[in-house]
Amino acid sequence: MRFSFWPQPTQDFETMKTLGQHVAATGWDGMWIADHFMPNAEDTSAPWPEAWTTMGALAATVPDIRLGTLVTGNTYRHPAVLAKMAATVDHISGGRLVLGLGAGWQENEHAKYGIPFYSVNERLRRLEEACQVIKGLYNNSSFSMNGRFYQLNDAPLEPKPAQNNLPLLIGGGGEKVTLRITAQYADEWNVWGTVDILKHKMAILDQHCEKLGRDPAEIQRSAVALLFLSDDQAFIEKMKSSGAAQPMICGNVEELQGIIAAYRDAGVDELIVPDFTMGGGATAEKKEILDRFIKEVAPAGR
DSSP: OOOEOOOOOTOOOHHHHHHHHHHHHOOOOEEEEOOSOOSSOOOSSSSSOOOOHHHHHHHHHOOSEEEEOOOEEEEOOOHHHHHHHHHHHHHHHHEEEEEEEEEOOHHHHHHTOOOOOOOOHHHHHHHHHHHHHHHHHHHEEEEEEOSSOOOOEEOOOSSSOOOOOOOOEOOOOOOOHHHHHHHHHOOOEEEEHHHHHHHHHHHHHHHHHHTTOOGGGGGGEEEOOEEEEESSSHHHHHOOOOOOOEEEEEEEEEHHHHHHHHHHOOOOOEEEEOOOSSSSSOOOOHHHHHHHHHIGGGGGGG
């Protein structure tokens, strides 16, 4: 199982670069960047650098590890333009990019920037056509499409990505549509979740694959959960009973080793660990938690 790092997206580029270089040098496998423009909150004043320009800079300054968006909101950019952006960043990185894509969900940034938000169904239908656009441009010398939402006329995309198959990751757990789109188009899939959530969602993904005649083993599966690594048992019990909305993994090293092994045994190929619970900036405390996890916990899932 791979282990990847997801930095808090409000951090400045120097912090992102420092953390990226640190995890690349200490045994992590990847780094993921959220694609949003502002917090999902009433107060939207927090600094929030743009994801794809950040990705391009990280591709040039952080070596070796995979880099990806978790995930790009399809409503923010025309998929043909996004395909060109991703191919360019793939070349900058030397072929290490994963193109993470989702339907888009954060309504406030659409409203504030005047970007049409659409209904859930319309966003999902656009996502499916976007997958067709991206795959079509990457797999053909030129590509035409007369879709309901996107139209291309003998469109080129050169240079092609550095990778023979730049992985397309779909993010989301919607069981009827998102997982069906994943089964049909994706190379990788991601969802927030505990081991039980992942088992449930992966079983449904496999059912969609069976209906479409696709081998489920062709799709890599990744999970995200907040991390609380501590030897303070009272703190861990408090976090476990906090009723937090987002899935989390809590415990000391031995407890977390068991949880990580359970993700692996469930069929998870990659666990993505946010630093949201580790303090601000590229602090010694944050690096200590990251180092302890990758050195003491992660081997249980390798």
